[in-house]
Amino acid sequence: MSLLEVVDYSLAFDGFEGTHQVLDAIDLAVDVGETVGLVGETGCGKSVLAKSLLKLNDIPPARILSGSIRFDGRDLLALDETALRAIRGGGIAMIFQDPMTFLNPVFSIGDQMAEVIRARDRADNRKRGARDVRAAAAALLAAVRLPDAAALLDRYPHELSGGMRQRVLIAMALAGHARLLVADEPTTALDVTIQSQVLALLADLVAAQGLTLLLISHDLGVIGALCRRIVVMYAGTIVEDAPAAQLFDRPLHPYTQGLLAAVPDIGRPERRLAGIPGSIPNLLAPPAGCRFHPRCPLAIERCRRERPALRRIAAGQRVACHLAEPV
Amino acid sequence: MARFLLSRLGLTILMLAGLVLITFVISNVAPADPAALAAGPDATRDMVETVRKEYGLDRPLPEQFVRYVGGLLAGNFGRSVATGHMVAEDLARFFPATFELVSVSMTLAILLGVPLGMLAAVRRNHWLDHATRVIAVSGVALPAFWFGLLLQLLFAVQLGLVPTSGRLEVGTPPPPVLTNMYLVDALVAGQLDTFWDAFGHAVLPAIVLAFPCLASIIRVNRAEMIEVLGSDYVLAARAHGVARARVVGVLALRNAMLPTVALIGLRYGWMLGGTVLVETVFDWPGIGLYAVSSAIAADFKPIMGVTLLVGLNFMFANLLVDLAYAGLDPRLRTAP
């Protein structure tokens, strides 16, 4: 059985100008121990999907149009706030993009860690004294390889570097021993050397604790480094889902092909970067049929009318394209 | 922290010195002749000159200023030319009454305003939000004297729930003088009956005085809370399973309180200087009435005394705000 199972999930945001159809019939299953990368252009709905896994999109303005999300066999959409609290941080843990803004500026690191640890304790019906909570916080900071963890507890976010802050956020995510770790662009805001350190840390944690990982990024390099499977999103839909090697080798969706062609290759600087012509569609009135058809070089009449289903084309590879042939 | 405090204190003293100078200059460029006023309308030229000498008003201005400042340093605010009272004694009598009223008002405004603002933010566009908006708008729009009269008519005259005016029932003797704030003095002396008597008298004027302040606290706290609730760190706390009540009531509140605290400090200063209408309506023997009657009599020493005292309190409130800010926001503690 899959650990996470998203079936036919559609979500829209109601706004003044109209309804943004942000997620459209998302189908995604993640098995225990898998490392899955979710890639797509900015605004395609990656973060909204990640937040959906913990019911963190406020309703309203969000509105769930269809579908279900199951975690460990439980229907998340049916859970109330109290039951959700056990899942948040305890079943599914989240790491966010910007360590500058995801830590509260007016509380010390220790206070914020303690808040999270106490929330976990409450969900597990456990009680600990302040001293034990502090020790647990220091242990978590040490687990993300922050030196001098005990002293760090009394510092404030503005006294820490970006890389340190991101490690603190990772430590918080580890507090509940969640089985699924969702990391939403955890390294985008960091500079390159720090980026690779944090990625290495994540890889080690995933391996050491047997975590299941859903890593979100628009950087295929980051995803390729950590994930065995890659899911490609375009304008709120999943267009391709394949084992990483297979996807890099033989992308089947025209959008994936365009995406790969747009990745700079240090070994071949003479190659012209091929960007994808056109721009991402307005989700207020997404294109009918295949949402990619206005930008697709291969689009045919059928693509304009009919929404392509996400079909299994080859072993472990699913594609949402009318033109993809079984191999 | 100690350096922060010292520099603030130094700044306060500097501002105070400026205030003394300005009030002194203004009171001397005003066209009225205090000696003539003190001597009365029928006084002869000689009598006026005698009064002028007696009050030292015939000395050159710089000398008057030095003498005034010297007096201030010794706690002497001079003598009222209209009544002959020592201004310091008048202030010690009238200021505590106003201070008491303002403190009750402020407490009321904070205790109601912060939770209401929070509630309005959490229940945005719910009827609760609309209800607090009515308070917020009317607090700004209602004139104090009209609102005061209305409350007097309804709660004092019609319903008889509270007394109409004054600080105590006619027969009640004031509590032994300690601070001249009846609420405090009554408590210290253990006279609970007197305390409730004084409290009953303070309720209506305090509500009227609190209303505009309550309105701005609600507005600022609501707006700030909405912003904080939409922030990334609140999202992160929720994602880690922190209960909503804790997120709102503990984590977000501290962030949202920053602008509210600044507002409270400012409002407190304004309130001290703006009690005249309420004191008039409720016949509250405070510093506002004292200032107005002195101004009408062109009696400058009391006016300067009131100005300095209110200014001093204003600065003190600002100092407290700065300290509270540093307590709430660690980013300010490390700043030079």
Ligand SMILES: Nc1ncnc2c1ncn2[C@@H]1O[C@H](COP(=O)(O)OP(=O)(O)OP(=O)(O)O)[C@@H](O)[C@H]1O
């Ligand atoms: N609260 C909201 N209200 C209205 N629209 C929203 C809201 N949150 C997200 N959206 C819309 O949903 C779409 C997807 O946003 P999302 O943040 O998921 O993009 P993303 O793929 O994570 O992009 P990025 O790579 O920049 O993080 C965007 O068009 C955005 O405008």
Ligand SMILES: [Mg+2]
């Ligand atoms: Mg995002």
